[in-house]
Amino acid sequence: MNHRFFEERLFTDEPLTAQERLFLEQHLRSCERCRTLHAAWQETQLVLESAGWVAPRAGFSQRWQKRYVQREARTQQRRALALFVINALLAALFAFPVFALVVFSPQPLWLRVVIALYNLSALVPILEGIYTFLFTIIRATSQLLTPATEAALIAMFVGLTLIWLAMLRKFSARRVTC
C-alpha cells in the first residue's frame, strides 16, 4: 500500500472496510508524510464543520426593494431611449426621399409649390364625394327617426363626448404627476 491509496481513502466519503481501516492505520504509523496530511485534514475538517453562517447587515430586504426600483427605472429609461432612437431612424428613413427630391429637383421652389397645389386639387372630387356620402347617410337616418329619438341620440352623443373629454383630462393629469 502506498501514499496514493492512503490519500484516495482519506478524502472520500465512502465507508472503509475493516481491512482497509487496518491497512490505513498501519500505513499511518509508518509514514510521516501521510500522518501530517491526515492531521492537517482533521484540523481543516473541524474548522469547516464548526463554521457558522454569516448573515447580512440588517435591512437587507429594504435595500433590495430600493435596488429593484432603481433598476426598473433604469430599464425603463433605456427602453424609452431605444424607442426614441428607432423612431428617429424611421423618421429619417422616410424623410430622406422627400428631402432628396426637394434638394435635387431642377425646378425653382415657387414652381414646385404651384405644381404641388395643382396636384392636390385632384383630391377635391374625393372630398366632395365624402361630403355627399355623409350628407346622404344623415338625411336618410333623419327620415327614418322620429324627432324624439333624434334628440335622444344627439344628447347621448354629447354626453359620451363629455365623458371622453373628462377621462382624457384625468389621464393626462395622472401622467404629469408620475
Add this chain to the structure above:
Amino acid sequence: MEPRSRDEDLRKQEPQWIQQALLGDTEAFVELIELYQRSVFNLCYRMLGTLEDAEDAAQETFLRAFHSLRQYDPARPFATWLLSIAAHYCIDQIRKRRMVIFSLEDLPEPEFASHDPPLETTVGIREDQQKIQQLLKTLSEVDRAVVVLYYWYDLSYEEIAKTLSLSVSAIKSRLHRARRALANSWLKRYPATFQEADRKGYESPVF
C-alpha cells in the same frame, strides 16, 4: 438549512408568496427574501470573501430570481433554486475578476477582506473563520462552490450536482480534489501546529 421553528412556519406560506410574486407583487417576494437572505448571503460570502461583495451578489441573486421566477420548478426546493442562482453568479464574478487581474498585469492581489470593517464587530467571525476564508480562496471557483454547498448546506451529491449543473461523479471528484487541496494549504499555512498532532498519530485510532 438551519432548523428554526419560526422559519418552518413561514415556509408553509412559501407557495403562496411565490404565486403572488409571479404576478409582480414585490411585497410577497420580500417575504421570500426575509426567509432566505441568510442562506444566500452566506453562500456569497463564502464564495467571494468580503461582506461588501457578498451583499452585492446576494442582492443581484434576488433580483435575478425575481425576474426569472417563471423558470422556477415548484417540484424543487425554492432554497436550492436560489442557491443555484447565487452560486452561478458568484462563479461568474470570480471569473470576471480574474480576467481583470490578468489584464492589469502584475498588480498585487488585494489582501483578503482588507477593506471590510472589522469582521468581529459586524458578524462575530472568529479567527477560525478567517482561516477558512483564506483556505477557500485557494480553491478554484467551482470547487469552492462544491465545498461550501457540502459543508454549510448539508446538500446531497445529487442536490449539489443539480445546483451547479454538473454530474454527480464530477461533484465527487471535485470534492475529493478540493479536500486534498484544503489539507495541503492548511499544511503550508500552519505547519507548526502539526508537531503535536504528529506525535498523537501514533497512539490514537485515526479513522
